[in-house]
Amino acid sequence: MPELRALSGIGVKGPACFLLSIDGRSLLLDLGRGPDGARLPDLSGLPRIDAVLISHGHVDHTGGLDQWQALGAPPLYAPRPSIALAQEGPLTQATPLDGRDEILGLPLLTGAAGHAPGAVWMRIGGAEGLLYSGDVSRESLLYRNDPLPRAAALILDCAYGTADEPLTAQIAAIEALADQPLLLPCPAGGRGLEIAAHFLAAGHSVRICPAHRRVARTLVDHRAWLTPEGRKMLDSLDRAGDLDATGPLDGIMVAAGPNAERGTAQPLAARIAASGGARIVLTGHVAEGSPGAALLAAGKALFRRWNVHPTLAQAEALVAQVAPRTMLAAFCGTDALADLRDRTTWPLAPGERLVW
Numbered sequence: 001m002p003e004l005r006a007l008s009g010i011g012v013k014g015p016a017c018f019l020l021s022i023d024g025r026s027l028l029l030d031l032g033r034g035p036d037g038a039r040l041p042d043l044s045g046l047p048r049i050d051a052v053l054i055s056h057g058h059v060d061h062t063g064g065l066d067q068w069q070a071l072g073a074p075p076l077y078a079p080r081p082s083i084a085l086a087q088e089g090p091l092t093q094a095t096p097l098d099g100r101d102e103i104l105g106l107p108l109l110t111g112a113a114g115h116a117p118g119a120v121w122m123r124i125g126g127a128e129g130l131l132y133s134g135d136v137s138r139e140s141l142l143y144r145n146d147p148l149p150r151a152a153a154l155i156l157d158c159a160y161g162t163a164d165e166p167l168t169a170q171i172a173a174i175e176a177l178a179d180q181p182l183l184l185p186c187p188a189g190g191r192g193l194e195i196a197a198h199f200l201a202a203g204h205s206v207r208i209c210p211a212h213r214r215v216a217r218t219l220v221d222h223r224a225w226l227t228p229e230g231r232k233m234l235d236s237l238d239r240a241g242d243l244d245a246t247g248p249l250d251g252i253m254v255a256a257g258p259n260a261e262r263g264t265a266q267p268l269a270a271r272i273a274a275s276g277g278a279r280i281v282l283t284g285h286v287a288e289g290s291p292g293a294a295l296l297a298a299g300k301a302l303f304r305r306w307n308v309h310p311t312l313a314q315a316e317a318l319v320a321q322v323a324p325r326t327m328l329a330a331f332c333g334t335d336a337l338a339d340l341r342d343r344t345t346w347p348l349a350p351g352e353r354l355v356w
Contacts, residue, residue, distance in 0.1 A: 001356070002021065005353050008032070008042070009331055011332075011352075015032030016331070017041035018155060019046065020130055022129065026046070027050060030053070030134070031052055031063075031067065032062060033062075036287050037287075037289060052077070053124075054078035056115060057078070057116070061134070062082075076090055079096070079097055079119070085117060085189055098110050106129075107123075110123075114136060114139075115134070117218070121148060127151060129152065131148060131151035131155070134157065135308070135309060137309060138310060138314045140227075142226060148322050149322070151324055152326070152356050153325065153327065154319070154326075156319065158309075160307070160309050162336065164311045165307075165311065171198065181250045181251055181278035182251075182278060183265070183279070184254050185257060187256060187257065193233070193234070193254075196252070197234070205251030205252065207243035208240045208242070209263060211256040213242070253278070260282075261287070282303050283303075284308065309331075327346060327349065
């Protein structure tokens, strides 16, 4: 009888890590860190891990891979763009996950999840197995997303809980702030390129940091992961200027990292907080204890979300597609999870385990 245990990711915003026991194999699905602090999954008392499957390259899904050797260095699989974008560590040694139809003899189906470069959902064990959505988006114009297949069990990205604001409304709210220069701290391998391409198309002067430029150049070799419109957006980024920490504060400035905690965003945000000259707009999860959180608390930054996870209406449609008999709602806090239990008829399991 298959069993899924959440080592982390239920009742909390990450890190992602799930143990799937199926047909005598033990698979880890993601092995993340954070995003709040340096939180890691508890890996004590695990059985021998036969393989680790990574859904995409964000740190809350891969940041725990420094524990990979301690697990016995089991076979490690990840999407091709995630491997190509990795600069160090075990992920650079991973075997491509996409394009495979089996893992250790288990049926495997993967598809593009729309969240980030190479982000995938994965179904393990066929229609009577588990579908893990990873982080999934249905609104990206840049990154391709594929329909979810049916599965008996489901782990669904519910990072936004019951929030239901569409991306179109969020874009309008950010555009309304662009009467002044904007610094938009973003993960380079995520929403940043889409934001930059959108503002370029709207006629703004846009600059991107070296980390974003590197991702754009890497995606040239992985264009199949983009939508048809996304391929045009990628090409348009050749018109974006180069952003550095000491340059002028003007136009739209898209910089890594997402909480102004590193990269080009860190010194630029510090400059703006000290002397003004631009607005700082955070568009994703604001990590506890991060510079971004401090900037918000001090009134030095604004928060305007840019969806990269499903809204409630989109999550409802995804559950209907998969038609699971049992499921977990992942990556949201306890209050949001309680709201989902109250407001949906999903077959949510009572705890952190699925058995089917």
